[in-house]
Every structure is written in C-alpha cells, then in structure tokens.
Amino acid sequence: MNRIVIAGTQSGVGKTTIAIGLMAALVNKGYKVQPFKVGPDYIDPGFHSLVTGIKSRNLDSYFLGEDGVKEVFMNSAEKADISIIEGVMGLFDGKGKKGISSTAQIAKILNAPVILVIDAKKLAQSGAAIAYGYKNYDPELNVKGIILNNIASQGHYQMIKTPIEEKVGIKVIGYLPKNIQLQLPERHLGLVPTQESKKLKYFFKELTKEISSYIDLEQVLNISKNSNQTVSLSQKKIYKQGIKCNVDIGVAYDQAFNFYYQDSLDILEKQGVNIKYFSPLKDNRLPKVDGLYIGGGFPESFLEDLASNKSMKIDIYNKIKAGLPTYAECGGLMYLTRQITNFDSQEFPMVGIIPACTMMGKKLQAMGYVEVKAIQDNLLLKKGQQARGHEFHYSRLVNLKADNFTYQVSGGKGVPGRLAGYQYKNLLASYIHLHFGNNPDLVKNFINSCQKYKKKSTVKGYI
Numbered sequence: 001m002n003r004i005v006i007a008g009t010q011s012g013v014g015k016t017t018i019a020i021g022l023m024a025a026l027v028n029k030g031y032k033v034q035p036f037k038v039g040p041d042y043i044d045p046g047f048h049s050l051v052t053g054i055k056s057r058n059l060d061s062y063f064l065g066e067d068g069v070k071e072v073f074m075n076s077a078e079k080a081d082i083s084i085i086e087g088v089m090g091l092f093d094g095k096g097k098k099g100i101s102s103t104a105q106i107a108k109i110l111n112a113p114v115i116l117v118i119d120a121k122k123l124a125q126s127g128a129a130i131a132y133g134y135k136n137y138d139p140e141l142n143v144k145g146i147i148l149n150n151i152a153s154q155g156h157y158q159m160i161k162t163p164i165e166e167k168v169g170i171k172v173i174g175y176l177p178k179n180i181q182l183q184l185p186e187r188h189l190g191l192v193p194t195q196e197s198k199k200l201k202y203f204f205k206e207l208t209k210e211i212s213s214y215i216d217l218e219q220v221l222n223i224s225k226n227s228n229q230t231v232s233l234s235q236k237k238i239y240k241q242g243i244k245c246n247v248d249i250g251v252a253y254d255q256a257f258n259f260y261y262q263d264s265l266d267i268l269e270k271q272g273v274n275i276k277y278f279s280p281l282k283d284n285r286l287p288k289v290d291g292l293y294i295g296g297g298f299p300e301s302f303l304e305d306l307a308s309n310k311s312m313k314i315d316i317y318n319k320i321k322a323g324l325p326t327y328a329e330c331g332g333l334m335y336l337t338r339q340i341t342n343f344d345s346q347e348f349p350m351v352g353i354i355p356a357c358t359m360m361g362k363k364l365q366a367m368g369y370v371e372v373k374a375i376q377d378n379l380l381l382k383k384g385q386q387a388r389g390h391e392f393h394y395s396r397l398v399n400l401k402a403d404n405f406t407y408q409v410s411g412g413k414g415v416p417g418r419l420a421g422y423q424y425k426n427l428l429a430s431y432i433h434l435h436f437g438n439n440p441d442l443v444k445n446f447i448n449s450c451q452k453y454k455k456k457s458t459v460k461g462y463i
Contacts, residue, residue, distance in 0.1 A: 001073075001074070001077045001078055001080075001083060001230075001231065002080075002081065002082040002083065002221070002224040002225050003073075003077060003082065003083040003084075003085065003110060003112045003113075003224055004082070004083075004084055004085065004112060004113055004114070004115055004220065004223055004224045005038075005085045005086075005087055005103060005106070005107040005110075005112045005113070005114045005115070006018060006019040006022065006084060006085065006086050006087060006115055006117065007087040007091040007103045007104075007107070007114050007115070007116050007117065008087060008089070008090060008091065008103075008116070008117045009090055009091065009116065009117070009118055009119070009130060009134060010089070010090040010093075011089050011090065012119075013117050013118065013119040013149060014117055014119065014149040014150070014176065015086060015087060015117045016044055016047070016086060017176075017207065018117055018147055018149065018176065018211070018215075019048075019084060019086035020047050020048065020051055020086075020204075020207065021207045021208060021210065021211035021215075022084055022211060022215070022217075022220060023035055023048060023051050023052050023084050024051040024052075024204050024207060024208040024211070025208050025211045025212045025215075025217055026081075026082060026084075026217065026220075026221075027051060027052055027053070028208050028212070029217065031081040031082055031221075032054070032079070032080045032081045032082075033052045033054065033080060033081065033082055033083070033084055034052070034054055034057075034076050034077050034079065034080035034082070034083040034084075035048030035049065035052050035054065035056040035057075035083075035084055035085075035086070036048075036056060036057050036058070036059050036073065036076075036083060036084070036085040036086070037056055037057070037058055037059070037085070037086050037088070038058075038059050038060070038085060038086065038087045038088040038101065038102075038103050038106045039058065039059075039060055039088035039089075039101055040058065040060055040063070040369075040390035040392075040433065040435075041058065041088065042258070042259040042260070042261075042296065044056075044086060045057070045058065045262070046258065047200075048086070050200065050204075051204055054076075054080070055076075055262045056262065057072055057073075057076055057262055057263060058072075058261050058262070058263065058435070059072060059073060059085065059106050059110075060101050060435065061100055061101045061105060061106065061109065062095055062100050062101045062369050062388060063101075063388055063435040063437060063438045064238070064435070064437050064438065066109050067233060067237065068237065068238055068437055068438075069106060069109050069110070070109065070110065070231050070232075070233045071233055071236055071237065071238050071239065072238065072263055072437070073110055073231060074231055074233060075239055077231075082221065082224050083224075085106065085107075085110070085112060087103030087106075087107075088101075088102070088103055089102075089103070090103075091103050091104050091114070091116065091134060091141075092104045092137065092138070095369050101369075104138060104141050107141060107142070108138075108140055108141060110231055111142075111230070111231060112142070113142045113143075113144040113145070113223050113224070113226050114141060114142060114143045114144060114145075115144065115145040115146070115147060115173070115220070115223060116131070116134055116143055116145070116146050116147070116170075117146075117147050117148075117149055118130055118131065118146060118147070118148055118149065118160075119149050119150055120148040120149060120150050120151050120156070120157075120160055120175070121149075121150035121152075121178060123160060124156075124159050124160060125159065125160070125163050127148070127160035127163070127164060128160070128163035128164045128167050128168055131146055131164045131168045131170055132167070132168045135168060135169075135170060142226075143170060144170070144171070144223045144226055145170065145171050145172070145173045145219065145220070145223050146164055146170050146171070146172045146173065147172075147173060147174055147175060147176075147215060148160055148161070148172065148174075148175040148176075149175065149176050149178075150176070150177075150178035151175040151176065151177055151178060152177075152178055157175050160172075161175075171219065173215060173216045173219040173220060173223075174214050174215030174216050174219075175214055175215070176210060176211075176214055176215075177210075177214065237440070238263070238267060238437040238440075239266070239267070239270055240270070240440075244272040245271060245272040245273060245447050245450075245451060246272065246274075246454075247272070247273050247274065247290045247291065247447055247450045247451055247454065248273075248274045248275075248276055248287075248288065248289045248290050248291070249268060249273050249274070249275055249276070249289060249290065249291040249292065249293055249446075249450060250275075250276045250277075250278050250286055250287050250289035250291070250292050250293070251265065251275050251276070251277050251278070251293045251295070252277075252278060252279070252280050252292075252293070252294040252295065252332065253277045253278070253279065253295075254279035254280065254281045254282065255281060255297075255298075255301075255302060256280060256281055256297050256298060256299045256301070256302040256305075256306060256331065256335075257280060257294060257295055257296070257297040257299065257331055257332065257335075258295070258297050259295050259296030259297050259329070259330065259331065259433070260295045260296075261433075261435050261436070261437075263435070263436070263437055264434075264435060264436035264437065267436045267437060267443055268436070268443060268446075268447075271443055271444075271447060272447075273447065276288075276289055280294075280306060280309065280312055280316075280335065281302060281305050281306060281309065282309075283312060284309075284311045284312060284315075285311060285312060285315045286312070286315050286316060286319060289324075290324075290325070290450040290451070290453055290454040290457075291324065291325040291326070291327075291446065291447075291449070291450035291453070292316070292319070292320075292324055292325065292326040292327070293326075293327050293328075293332075294326070294327070294328040294329070294331075294332030294335060294336070295328075295329050295330075295331065295332055295433075296329050296330035296331040296332065296433060297330075297331040297332075298331065299331045299334050299335050299340065299350075300334070300340060300342055300343075300360050300395065303340055303342055303346075303348040304348065306335065306348070306350065307348040307349050307350065313349075313350065313351045313352070316336075316351050316353070317351050317352060317353050320336075320351075320353050320424070320425070320426075320427050321353065321425070323425050323426050323453055323456070324426060324453060325379055325426040325427075325446065325449040325450050325453050326379075326426060326427045326428070326429075327379055327380065327428050327429075327446065328427070328428070328429040328430075329429075329430060329431075329432065329433050329434070330391075330392075330393055330430075330431050330432075330433060332429065333354070333358075333397075333422070333429040333430060333431060334350070334358045334395055335350050335351060336350065336351045336352075336353050336354045336427075336429055337350055337351070337352070337354045337356050337357055337358045337397065338350060338352045338354070338355065338356065338357050339352075339357050339358070340357075340358040340360070340395075341357065341358065341359045341360060342360050343360050343362065353424065353427065354400070354422055354424070354427075354429060355399075355400065355401075356397045356398060356399050356400030356422075357397070357398045357399060358395050358396070358397060358398070359395060359396055359397075359398050360394060360395050361394050361395060361396060362394070363394070364392075364393075364394055364413075365393055365394055365395065365396050365413075366391040366392065366393055366412055366413045366414060366431060367391060367392045367412070367413055368390070368391060368392075368411060368412040368413055369388065369389075369390055369411050369412065370388070370389055370390065370391055370409050370410065370411040370412040370432055371386060371387070371388050371389075371409070371410050371411050372386065372387055372388075372389060372407040372408065372409050372420070372421065372430075372432060372434075373385070373386045373407065373408045373409075373410075374386070374406060374407065374408075374421075375405075375406060375407065375408050375419075376406050376423070378406040378407075378421065378423050378428045379423075379426060379427070379428035379445065379446060379449055380428060380434070380441075380442045380445050380446055381439075381441065381442065381445060382441070382445065385439070385441055386439070387434050387438050387439045387442055388434070388435070388438045388439075389432040389433050389434040389435070389438075390432070390433050391412050391413070391431055391432055391433070392433075393431050400422065402419050404422055404423050404424060405419035405420060405421055405422060405423070406421040406422075406423040406428065407419065407420045407421030407430065407432070409432070420432060426449055426453065
C-alpha cells in the first residue's frame with residue numbers, strides 16, 4: 001500500500017494547501033488517491049474528499065489505539081494507488097509528553113515515509129538546521145523528503161535546497177513560491193467548510209497547476225513506494241460485521257451540519273443500520289426513521305434559515321418528545337436549544353427541546369481531548385462505561401440546570417470531573433464529539449434503543 005505523510009514543522013506552514021494540492025495533482029494524472037487526516041478534524045477531510053472524490057478518514061490513536069489506526073487505514077488504503085495522510089500541527093505535537101496521536105506517531109504506526117513542509121520565508125542556510133533537527137529528533141521516523149513553502153526566487157530555493165541535500169541527506173522535492181495568490185478562506189473554527197466555499201473550483205484548478213509546476217510528483221510517488229515494511233493486523237475490531245438490524249437512522253447533513261467521522265457512519269452501516277440523510281435547512285420534515293443523529297457543524301452561520309424552517313423544528317421537537325432516540329453533538333446540541341444568539345447579539349429561535357439558550361462567544365470555550373464516564377444509563381453508554389472524544393467550540397449554554405447531565409468529564413480545558421451530556425427521555429446531547437470506533441458499545445446501545453423504539457412505535461401504530 002503506497003503511502004506518504006505530509007507533515008509540517010508547525011501549524012501554519014502550508015501543509016494543508018500542499019497536501020490538498022498533491023492529492024488534486026495526482027488525481028489529475030489518473031491516480032486513485034485515498035486521503036487521510038491525523039487527529040480529530042472535520043474540515044480538512046472535507047477538502048480532501050472534494051478533490052479526490054473519495055471519503056477522507058481520520059487517523060487518531062487516542063480514539064482508536066494503534067490497532068484501530070491500522071484497521072481504519074487498511075480498510076481504505078488497499079483500494080487506492082496511493083494514500084496521502086495530512087498531518088496535524090507540528091510533526092511531533094500530540095497529546096501529552098508521549099505525543100499521542102501526533103503526526104510522527106501515526107507515521108510510525110503505519111511505517112509511512114514523511115515529507116516535511118518547511119516555511120522558508122526569512123530563511124536561508126538555517127533551513128538545513130531545521131531539517132536536520134526534525135530528521136534526527138526521532139531516529140525511528142522515516143523523513144524522506146522536504147517541500148519548501150514561500151520561496152522568493154530560484155536563488156533562494158537553491159540556497160536552502162543545497163545544504164539540506166548535502167549536509168542532512170534528505171531530498172528536496174520542490175517548493176511553492178511566496179507570491180502565489182492562493183489562500184483557503186478561514187473563520188473562527190478554522191478553514192471554511194467545503195459546502196460553503198464558492199470559489200473552490202477555481203482554487204483547486206490553480207493549486208493543481210502550481211503544484212504540478214513546482215513539485216516533482218514522480219518523486220512523491222517514489223517516496224510513497226519506499227514503505228519497506230507492511231501494515232499488519234491480527235483481527236478486525238472496528239469493522240466487525242453485524243447482524244442486519246433493520247433500523248433506520250436519520251443523519252442531518254447539509255451546509256449547517258456536516259461534522260462527522262466518516263468511520264463512525266460506516267460503523268453504523270456495518271452493523272446493519274440504514275442511514276437516511278436529511279437537511280434541517282431545506283427539508284420540511286424528518287424522513288421515516290427509528291433514530292436520529294445530528295452532528296456538529298456551523299449552525300451559527302445559517303441561523304436565519306434554520307429558524308425559518310418551522311415545520312422541521314416542530315417535527316424534531318415532537319419526535320424527540322415522543323421518545324425518538326436522538327444523539328446530538330456540538331452544533332446539533334446548539335440546534336436543539338431554545339435559541340442561538342449570534343456574534344452580533346441577534347437571537348434566533350431553534351427547536352427548543354433542550355431548556356437552555358446558546359450564546360456565541362468571541363473566545364474559545366473548550367478545546368482538547370476528553371474522556372467521559374456515564375454516571376447514569378443514557379442513549380450510548382450504560383452507567384460506568386467510558387468513551388473518548390474531543391471538544392472544540394466557541395459557544396456556551398446559558399441557564400441549563402445540571403439535573404439531567406449524564407457524563408462525568410476529564411481532560412480538555414475544563415475542570416476534571418465536570419458534568420456534561422444533557423439527557424431527556426431518549427435524547428443525549430453534548431458538546432463532545434465521540435468516535436464510534438473508540439467503544440463498540442456506543443453503537444450497540446444506540447441501535448438497541450432504536451430497535452426498542454421501533455417495536456414500541458409499530459405496536460402503537462406510529463413511527
């Protein structure tokens with residue numbers, strides 16, 4: 001399985017732009033490219049999927065462990081000509097002192113060669129010292145190539161390229177000029193999602209042209225074949241085939257709600273779930289379902305449309321009140337509150353099933369990996385069961401009483417032992433994004449609740 005990791009010396013050096021550009025350029029040459037993203041990211045994988053036509057996958061050892069990372073990788077990589085894995089933050093940056101789920105750790109788990117992106121702006125021969133440090137910091141890591149970003153001229157390029165190749169022994173396979181007028185749009189949570197970016201077609205066309213002109217794609221392919229060791233797995237745990245459960249689960253998916261781990265959705269389908277996608281923005285009612293999953297996204301950017309779709313809000317409210325098993329994460333949680341107040345202090349009525357209001361803030365409210373422990377039975381976990389997730393949001397809940405919380409949370413930005421996870425009947429809503437591959441009981445318990453609801457609803461004559 002040919003594979004490479006695109007890493008950066010730090011955040012902001014251009015690894016996302018270069019990773020996307022390499023994917024697009026290789027697809028343009030006729031290769032089937034399987035994209036991956038290190039860590040709990042939703043937006044970058046959207047760009048990957050857009051340029052490759054193939055769903056991008058998250059590789060996260062904090063959620064999945066080493067075997068889980070291998071399984072997710074192998075499940076998709078074996079069908080591709082090349083897998084391109086975009087790293088996260090700086091090469092060695094991860095959780096804790098051991099760098100859990102860092103780009104370096106994922107590269108070592110998968111025995112994947114690394115191409116390092118260095119921002120060359122204001123650098124000359126010092127670029128070789130940077131390359132030397134990253135190559136030798138961890139001898140087990142296979143750094144095989146360098147791409148330089150923000151190069152001012154051919155002379156500038158040679159000034160950095162020559163000492164890297166002669167003194168460090170790493171091939172410099174290309175660069176991007178600093179005057180390229182290409183920049184992905186950003187906002188408070190990072191890059192603007194693909195569903196909202198109207199100029200992406202032009203961006204990708206120009207980026208593909210620049211990447212093909214300044215970076216040696218043949219060397220990229222050769223490095224990807226330099227994975228001397230294979231990736232082996234003793235048995236499948238995440239993708240174990242389940243018995244057909246005959247359960248329909250509605251998944252909210254549109255411009256406002258699109259933050260899902262693709263493997264979480266695949267795991268549901270592997271267990272026999274029939275996923276029915278719907279849009280809280282455009283559809284009038286829910287499809288006929290036995291359960292509901294409203295993921296994260298940017299509801300705060302579509303408040304007027306969400307508020308005006310009264311029939312959808314009423315339908316969701318009534319179905320949840322009638323006991324429809326519903327799991328909502330972050331943006332989904334916000335949507336289910338009484339109202340959302342945007343950055344300009346404007347108020348927009350939402351579904352209202354959660355007795356609280358959402359306030360958008362200018363400062364980050366929570367970020368980081370967390371672990372939850374159920375303090376009472378809920379839709380996904382039985383009392384005492386645990387799962388791992390991630391938080392990243394700028395909003396906060398106002399006037400929500402702690403009486404119906406069902407999680408005890410450790411890690412992240414907040415106080416250890418804090419409560420989270422609002423519960424009402426068969427509703428579970430939280431700011432925490434969970435990866436279903438972390439604990440098989442998450443899906444098992446969700447499906448069981450849907451089956452009970454379906455059986456009860458059939459007896460009563462409604463669904």
